[in-house]
Amino acid sequence: MPRKEILDALSRYTDPFRVTDGKGFRLKDFDPGDTLGLKMDKEEAVELLQRGSEWLAMEQDILYAQDSWSLLLVFQAMDAAGKDGTIKHVMSRVNPQGCDVFSFKQPSSEELAHDFLWRYSRKVPRRGHIGIFNRSYYEEVLVVRVHQALLSAQKIPPTLIGKKVWDERLDDIDRFEEYLSRQGVIILKFYLNLSYKEQKKRFMDRLDKPNKNWKFSASDVRERRYWNDYMQAYEAAIRGTATPAAPWFVVPADNKWFTRLVVAAAIVETLEKLDLAYPKVTSEQKKDLAAAREELKAES
Template identity: 70%
Template sequence: MPREEVLDLLQKYVIPYRVTKRKGFRLKDFDPGDTGGLQMEKAEATELLQAGTAWLAEEQDMLYAQDRWSLLLVFQAMDAAGKDGTIKHVMSGVNPQGCQVFSFKQPSSEEIAHDFMWRYARRLPERGHIGIFNRSYYEEVLVVRVHPELLERQKLPQPLVSKRIWDERLADIAHFEEYAARQGTKILKFFLHVSRQEQEKRFMERLEQPEKNWKFSPSDVRERKFWDEYMHAFEEAIAATASKQAPWFVVPADNKWFSRLLVAAATVEAMVSLDLAYPKVDAAKKKELAAARLALSRER
C-alpha cells in the first residue's frame, strides 16, 4: 500500500481520539475498551506496529539530520495503564542517539526550591531530537491536586495558594506549551485511558505472577481510592490545555495492542506533517566533498 494511503488510514483512526478544542470535552465520551472498530489477531497487530515503528525510524533519521524541529511526547495515565510498555514498543526502532526519555519521580530538594515548571523545562528535547516525558509537568495539576498536602512542600508564599491555583497552573502550562511550539517543538500528549476494572486485573497479575511482583507497590492500591478525583483532574487538565499546537490524545488503554498502534499512528502522522527532509548540499559543500574524495582516492 502506498504511504499516502497508509497515512490516510492512520488519520482515520487517530482523529476520533485527538482533542484540540477545550470547549465541550468530557472524559466519559471516551471508552477505555474502544478499538476503533479494528478486530485483529495479535500477530497482525504486531506486524502493523512494526511497520509504523519502521516508518517512525525513517522520520527520526531526517529529524536528526535536519536539526530544526524537535518532538516532545508526553505520557500521562493511572498506574498499570501501560505507559512503559507503550514507550518501549512504539520507540523500539528509533536511534537512541536522537531520543531522550525522562521519568519524573518525586522532586528533589533542589527542584522544590524552584518554580513547578523548572525541572521539566530543563528536559525539553534539543533540536533534532525526540523527547519523551514518562509523566510530566501535568503531575502538578493531577497528583498534587488530588493530594494538596504535596503543595505545602513547594514552599509557595501563602497569598499565592488561592482557590484559583489549579486554573492558574493550567493556564501556565498552556502558555508554556504555546511558547515551546513557537520555538520549534512539536508536542503530543497522550492520556492512556484505562478502566478501573482493567487496572484491577493488571494489579492482580502483578501480585500473582512472581516475575511481575517487582512492578507492584502498595501505594498503587491506595491511589485507587481517589479514582473519581483523578478522573476529574484529568478531565480538567485536558479541557484546559488541548490545542492544535499541543493536542491531547485520549488513548483507550484496556487493549494494549490498540493503544500502542494509536500512539504510533499519531506520532508518525505528526512527524510527516513536519515535512522533514535531509539537508541539501550546496555548491561549497560539494566542493569540499569532491576534495575529500580525491584525498581518499590518493591513499589507495
C-alpha cells in the same frame, strides 16, 4: 503509497482520539475499550506495530539530520495503564542518540526550591531530538491536586495559593506549551485511558505472577481509592490545555496492542506532516566532497 493516502490512513487511528479544543470535553465520551472495530491476533498487531516503528525510525533520522524541529511526547496515565510498555514498543527502532526519556519521580529538595515548571523545562528536547516525558508537569495539576498537602512542600507564599490555583496552573502550562510550539517544539500529549475494571485485572495479574511482583506497590492500591478524584483532575487538565498546537490524544488503554498502534500512528502522522527532508548540500560542500573523493581514490 502517495503521501496523501499515507496521511489519510494514519488519520483513521488518530482523529477519533485527538482533542484540540477542550471546551466541553468529557472523559466519559471516550471508551477505554475502543478498538474502532478492529480485531487482530497478537502476531498481526506485532507486525503492524513493527512497520510503524520502522517508519518512525526513518522519520526520526531525518528530524535529527535537519536539526530544526524537536518533538516532545508527554505520557500521562493511571497506574498499570501501560506507559512503559507503550514507550518501549513504539520507540523500539528509534536511534537512542536522538531520543531521551525522562521519568519524573518525587521532586528533590532542589526542585522544590524552584517554580513548578523548572525541572521539566530543563529537559525539553533540543532541536533534532525526540524527548519523552513519562509523567510530566501535568502531575502538578493531577497528583498535587488530588493530594493537596503536597502543595505546602513547594514553598509557595500562602497569599499566592487561592481558590483558582489549579486554573492558574493550567493557564501557566498552556502558555508554556504555546511558547515551546513557537520555538519549534512539537508537542503531543497522550492520556492512556484505562478503565477501573481493567486496572484491577492488571493489578491482580501482577500479584498472581511472581515474575511481575516487582511491578506492584502497595501505594498503587492506595491511589486507586482516589480514582474519581483523578478522573476529575484529568478531565480538567485536558479541558484546560487541549489546543491545535499541543493536542491531547485520549488513547484507549484496555487493549495494549491498540494503545500502541494509536500512539505510533499519531507520532508518525505528526512527523510526516512536517514534510521533513535531509539538508541540501551546498556547492562549496560538493566541491569538498569531490576533493575528498579524489584524495581517497589516489591512495595506494
